[in-house]
Amino acid sequence: MKLIDEYQNSALARKLAIRIANRSAKPIRLMEFCGGHTHAIMRYGIRQLLPETVEMRAGPGCPVCVTATADLDKAIAMAHLAGVIITTFGDMMRVPGSHSSLQQTRAEGADIRVIYSAMDAVEIARSNPQKSVILIGIGFETTAPTIAASTIKAQKEGIENFYVLSLLKLSPPVMKAILELGEVRLDGIICPGHVSVIIGSYPYEFIPKNHNVGCVISGFEPLDILLCIDRLVEQIESGQPKVEIAYRRGVKPEGNEKALELMGEVFEIAQANWRGIGVVPQSGLRVSQKYEHFDADNLFRLNLKPTGEPKGCRCGEILRGIATPPECGLFGKVCTPEKPIGPCMVSSEGACAAYYKYGGISYE
Amino acid sequence: MTNKVMCLAVPVRVISKEGDAAETEIAGVRRLVSIALTPEVKVGDYVLLHTGYAIGIVDEAEAKETLKLLEEIVSLSEAHR
Ligand code: SF4
Numbered sequence: 047m048k049l050i051d052e053y054q055n056s057a058l059a060r061k062l063a064i065r066i067a068n069r070s071a072k073p074i075r076l077m078e079f080c081g082g083h084t085h086a087i088m089r090y091g092i093r094q095l096l097p098e099t100v101e102m103r104a105g106p107g108c109p110v111c112v113t114a115t116a117d118l119d120k121a122i123a124m125a126h127l128a129g130v131i132i133t134t135f136g137d138m139m140r141v142p143g144s145h146s147s148l149q150q151t152r153a154e155g156a157d158i159r160v161i162y163s164a165m166d167a168v169e170i171a172r173s174n175p176q177k178s179v180i181l182i183g184i185g186f187e188t189t190a191p192t193i194a195a196s197t198i199k200a201q202k203e204g205i206e207n208f209y210v211l212s213l214l215k216l217s218p219p220v221m222k223a224i225l226e227l228g229e230v231r232l233d234g235i236i237c238p239g240h241v242s243v244i245i246g247s248y249p250y251e252f253i254p255k256n257h258n259v260g261c262v263i264s265g266f267e268p269l270d271i272l273l274c275i276d277r278l279v280e281q282i283e284s285g286q287p288k289v290e291i292a293y294r295r296g297v298k299p300e301g302n303e304k305a306l307e308l309m310g311e312v313f314e315i316a317q318a319n320w321r322g323i324g325v326v327p328q329s330g331l332r333v334s335q336k337y338e339h340f341d342a343d344n345l346f347r348l349n350l351k352p353t354g355e356p357k358g359c360r361c362g363e364i365l366r367g368i369a370t371p372p373e374c375g376l377f378g379k380v381c382t383p384e385k386p387i388g389p390c391m392v393s394s395e396g397a398c399a400a401y402y403k404y405g406g407i408s409y410e
Numbered sequence: 411m412t413n414k415v416m417c418l419a420v421p422v423r424v425i426s427k428e429g430d431a432a433e434t435e436i437a438g439v440r441r442l443v444s445i446a447l448t449p450e451v452k453v454g455d456y457v458l459l460h461t462g463y464a465i466g467i468v469d470e471a472e473a474k475e476t477l478k479l480l481e482e483i484v485s486l487s488e489a490h491r
Contacts, residue, residue, distance in 0.1 A: 047421075047436060047437050048421070048423075048456070049421040049456055049468060049470075049473055050420075050421065052473075052477055053477075058480060058481070058484060061484040061487075061488070062480065062483075062484055064487070065483065065484060065487040068487060069487075082418055135461070162461060162462060163444075163461045163462025163463065164461065164462070165444060165462050165463075166462070188419065188460055188465065189460070189461060191447050191463070191465065192444075192447070192460065192461050192462065192463040192465070195444065195446040195447060195463065198446075199446070240418070240419045240458065240460060240465065243419070243458060243465055243466035244465060244466075266418070269480055273476070273479075273480060276483070292476075294469065294472040294473075294475065294476055295468050295469050295470070295472040295473035295476060296419075296458055296466055296468060296469075297466075298469075302447060302448070302465065302466055304447055304448065304449060304450075305447040305465060308446070308447065
């Protein structure tokens, strides 16, 4: 496929890996923020191509994984309300909440529908005027503008039974939180490609400036990721961390201004609750006052029982970059993609799922 | 094309546009996508498709540049050995 195949050339990938090995002298640890990168790194066996000096750590960039149990419980509670249709992106269905999952709740009779696009939720609202249709809005800056655009569409077309439960999260503030926690020493960050299509490269500038950590924005094909690692090694070896774009075909420094404008119209920055990390100030989006009649959080008040985390699950530590999936005692034994204990094994972007599926595969 | 990976976006080519919708094609698969986030897109452009929306326009000149850069840095480091 055009614009994909060219970046999967394995001969070139191997040569690039040799170049990285030749230039990487001191041991470094890089965090791939985005779950899509974790997935690609495992799928193409990139870890096996890298020299011993380069250690990779998964980060918190999996939207399903970072959704706090309390927020998932809220979504499940909304599904139990009379006259409500819940719409959600697929991976969310199987994540265990404190007492149940959306999938179980649907089996018990709740009307929960898996959608491909936020637009689908608006269409479901249009064809079910008697029902309240709530979109479980998970995702990062990649997805937030699509939910904003759908909300604006609903507004323009006078669809009054569409609501958003915004669990949307922002990438740079959680990177800041992880760096400030200081639990894991990082030398470089592989910045998320599709988040950056929207936000551009400027929002990462504080990272090299305040934390002395390099930032390179990467695409998702093997050559993209290797090029990104090559740039990071170069920055670290020369002692000059900065923000670079290695995904130039998709990312402009200023991002997508139209998308940012729509996002800013429908949402405002607020604190957000991250699984494993807790409440991080200014790291999420809530529905703005102007659009408050779409805000499910505001309109459907619920009495919730206190939440519990799955026993023995180390997802939280994995999302903070302080543990890897095989370090979890349940990994692959009790917890598998068929019977997941935590969200990191449910989502295809989750580090546990990626390690389980592709662990040990090399790029041939 | 399912949306298994949330932040995934794939390049698809725009074959026609009308209002804030565009017909796209990739490997023979046609799909109607929203261009509300990329209104300036032109027929023939590649866009990054994410959950039914074109979230960005692929810069084909930059795509070629990156491939050239890759070839260059690899041959450079081979020459140095
Ligand atoms: S292997 Fe399962 S239980 Fe262990 S951290 Fe991952 S998701 Fe949680």
